[in-house]
Amino acid sequence: MSGVAASKRVLETRGLTKSFGGVLALGGLDIAIEPNEILGLIGPNGSGKTTFFNVVTGIYGADEGTIAFNGADITRASPQAIYRAGIARTFQRSRLSLSLSIFDNIMIGNHKRLTQGLWFNLMRRGAFRREFEENYETARALVEIFDPPLAKRMLEPVAGLPMIDRRRIEICRALISAPLLLLLDEPSAGMTHDETNQLMGDILEVRNRIENLAIIIVEHEMGVIERITNRCVVLNFGRKIAGGSFREIATDPQVQEAYLGMQ
Amino acid sequence: MWRKPDTPTSLLPGLAALVLLTGYLIALLWVEEQTTVIALLALAIAAAVAAKFLRLTAPVARSFAAHEDALAGFAVAGVIVIVAVFHDDHFAVLLVDTVLLYAVATLGLNIQFGYAGVLNFAGASFFGIGAYTAAVINGNTGIPSLVVLLIGGGMAAVIGLALLLPVLRTRGHYAALVTIAFAILLKTFLEVNNALGGPQGLQVKGMRIFGWSFNDSIELGKNFELSFYLNYFVLSLLLVVAAFVIVRRLERSWVGLNLDALRLDETAAACFGIDIVRWKAVAFLLGNFLIGVAGALYGMMGSFVAPNNYTFADSLILVSMVLLGGMGSTWGMFLGVIIVIVVPEKLQAIEEYRFLLYAGMVILVLLFRPEGLLPRPVRSYFSGWKPQR
Numbered sequence: 348m349s350g351v352a353a354s355k356r357v358l359e360t361r362g363l364t365k366s367f368g369g370v371l372a373l374g375g376l377d378i379a380i381e382p383n384e385i386l387g388l389i390g391p392n393g394s395g396k397t398t399f400f401n402v403v404t405g406i407y408g409a410d411e412g413t414i415a416f417n418g419a420d421i422t423r424a425s426p427q428a429i430y431r432a433g434i435a436r437t438f439q440r441s442r443l444s445l446s447l448s449i450f451d452n453i454m455i456g457n458h459k460r461l462t463q464g465l466w467f468n469l470m471r472r473g474a475f476r477r478e479f480e481e482n483y484e485t486a487r488a489l490v491e492i493f494d495p496p497l498a499k500r501m502l503e504p505v506a507g508l509p510m511i512d513r514r515r516i517e518i519c520r521a522l523i524s525a526p527l528l529l530l531l532d533e534p535s536a537g538m539t540h541d542e543t544n545q546l547m548g549d550i551l552e553v554r555n556r557i558e559n560l561a562i563i564i565v566e567h568e569m570g571v572i573e574r575i576t577n578r579c580v581v582l583n584f585g586r587k588i589a590g591g592s593f594r595e596i597a598t599d600p601q602v603q604e605a606y607l608g609m610q
Numbered sequence: 611m612w613r614k615p616d617t618p619t620s621l622l623p624g625l626a627a628l629v630l631l632t633g634y635l636i637a638l639l640w641v642e643e644q645t646t647v648i649a650l651l652a653l654a655i656a657a658a659v660a661a662k663f664l665r666l667t668a669p670v671a672r673s674f675a676a677h678e679d680a681l682a683g684f685a686v687a688g689v690i691v692i693v694a695v696f697h698d699d700h701f702a703v704l705l706v707d708t709v710l711l712y713a714v715a716t717l718g719l720n721i722q723f724g725y726a727g728v729l730n731f732a733g734a735s736f737f738g739i740g741a742y743t744a745a746v747i748n749g750n751t752g753i754p755s756l757v758v759l760l761i762g763g764g765m766a767a768v769i770g771l772a773l774l775l776p777v778l779r780t781r782g783h784y785a786a787l788v789t790i791a792f793a794i795l796l797k798t799f800l801e802v803n804n805a806l807g808g809p810q811g812l813q814v815k816g817m818r819i820f821g822w823s824f825n826d827s828i829e830l831g832k833n834f835e836l837s838f839y840l841n842y843f844v845l846s847l848l849l850v851v852a853a854f855v856i857v858r859r860l861e862r863s864w865v866g867l868n869l870d871a872l873r874l875d876e877t878a879a880a881c882f883g884i885d886i887v888r889w890k891a892v893a894f895l896l897g898n899f900l901i902g903v904a905g906a907l908y909g910m911m912g913s914f915v916a917p918n919n920y921t922f923a924d925s926l927i928l929v930s931m932v933l934l935g936g937m938g939s940t941w942g943m944f945l946g947v948i949i950v951i952v953v954p955e956k957l958q959a960i961e962e963y964r965f966l967l968y969a970g971m972v973i974l975v976l977l978f979r980p981e982g983l984l985p986r987p988v989r990s991y992f993s994g995w996k997p998q999r
Contacts, residue, residue: 446870455871
């Protein structure tokens with residue numbers, strides 16, 4: 348039965364369509380990803396990669412089509428509900444809260460696992476302190492996987508950190524709530540080649556420690572895509588023009604045409 | 611200078627700062643002659659600049675971060691000393707009470723401006739709603755005055771609900787405009803409403819707890835009489851301590867983190883499950899509640915309310931206190947309130963030009979120290995808390 352097959356998929360979109368005014372950003376996109384898979388989403392600028400993330404996470408509503416997450420329909424769900432269901436993301440232009448500490452930024456990502464009641468937060472300070480200390484240790488241990496020295500600076504503001512550390516913290520913020528699907532939007536943007544390589548090593552390392560984590564990564568650096576993805580989907584003008592392993596798509600004439608503009 | 615990494619931060623710099631401030635405020639309240647007042651104010655500015663150049667501010671800040679609870683206790687002691695010195699001076703004690711109650715109001719306003727980023731330019735209106743509530747209830751019922759304070763806060767929060775929907779639906783400047791419109795509407799409503807005394811306003815009966823009338827002087831023996839404003843001082847002090855504890859805990863909790871997250875980036879906050887509407891509403895209602903409670907007691911203390919005391923201009927004065935002290939800075943609120951309330955009272959010569967002075971100070975602060983005179987420090991959830999490793 349197709350229902351059984353579908354439930355094995357972490358995310359499955361069917362005919363996903365979104366346009367802004369007259370511009371078609373997504374034109375009937377079918378994308379699926381399975382547990383433990385790392386899917387690369389590539390394509391020229393303006394091909395709809397970030398829009399795809401924004402529609403999946405509920406920032407934009409889809410015009411047509413459906414999004415299923417773990418077999419449940421989330422097409423019309425709010426960003427909050429989608430996060431609670433288990434999808435976390437990073438942003439292309441790093442969106443950390445620069446005046447807050449590393450710990451605070453990571454805790455923003457842990458929202459669904461923190462006790463949010465006003466009474467608990469204001470009056471039950473003993474219980475709050477225990478919850479705080481447990482979460483501090485969890486966050487510290489997560490940062491330590493990425494960068495041990497950074498784990499000693501958890502209470503410092505993010506504003507003073509270099510780009511690679513900010514990226515690491517953004518990824519920690521997305522991972523702290525143990526999502527089933529992680530959406531990485533150009534994690535290498537603004538970093539040097541070496542930094543990018545380091546960060547990808549970190550991501551693979553973390554992925555090996557977390558079971559069943561599926562990742563969709565948008566990336567322009569083909570070296571990164573080749574190194575870490577199992578499978579790729581190529582977009583152009585909001586449509587899927589190719590799919591398969593990196594080798595397959597790299598030799599696909601349609602892909603070469605999209606990137607190099609050959610006639 | 612080399613410092614052993616694990617040296618515990620000393621309490622002394624913070625304590626010294628509090629002692630100096632207490633002494634300074636006593637001197638400022640004491641002097642009458644205008645040239646002496648001006649000299650004292652100039653001294654304060656010079657001392658602040660000198661402290662900055664001699665790098666004395668950093669140890670004080672560290673000391674406050676590590677020993678905040680103890681230093682808050684010393685601050686309370688300092689206020690008590692000031693009032694003890696001026697125990698029979700109505701004017702000075704009233705001034706201290708006023709500072710404390712405005713501190714409660716700005717702590718509330720700070721939840722809205724500083725944490726949630728909800729701009730409220732109707733602070734004085736909510737203050738006035740508290741005062742009017744006290745006038746009506748004390749005049750017509752026998753409800754205990756302490757309960758009236760809570761009702762005053764409750765009324766401010768409930769009437770604020772009417773504003774909540776437009777404030778949540780609009781953003782930034784438009785939300786600010788909604789609150790400005792509300793401030794102007796409320797003043798007009800009070801002026802034309804005869805049941806609430808019209809433009810002349812209403813008398814407010816004083817505070818009364820278990821037959822103890824706050825408006826009677828306290829006589830100890832035959833020749834020793836204390837200002838009746840001392841009654842209000844005790845209650846104002848309790849109120850400011852309670853408000854401080856609540857706001858401090860709010861900031862140092864997941865709720866405070868939610869508010870910061872949605873103020874700094876609503877989209878990212880939504881992507882991490884933070885319910886924008888819920889937390890903006892909590893901040894707006896809680897802030898107005900504190901402002902209303904302060905207004906209710908202020909009304910009873912002044913024994914009179916009129917629409918002219920709660921105009922848009924008064925709301926701007928409240929906002930200037932928040933801006934001077936530093937948005938989101940709990941301690942900064944006290945400094946902002948002291949500067950805005952005490953300076954014009956002592957500097958009688960500038961009375962007419964008060965607003966010019968506020969405007970000038972706010973512009974200078976925004977230009978040269980945009981985070982306020984006492985910028986908000988990075989959040990620590992428990993004062994002096996250090997990670998185990």
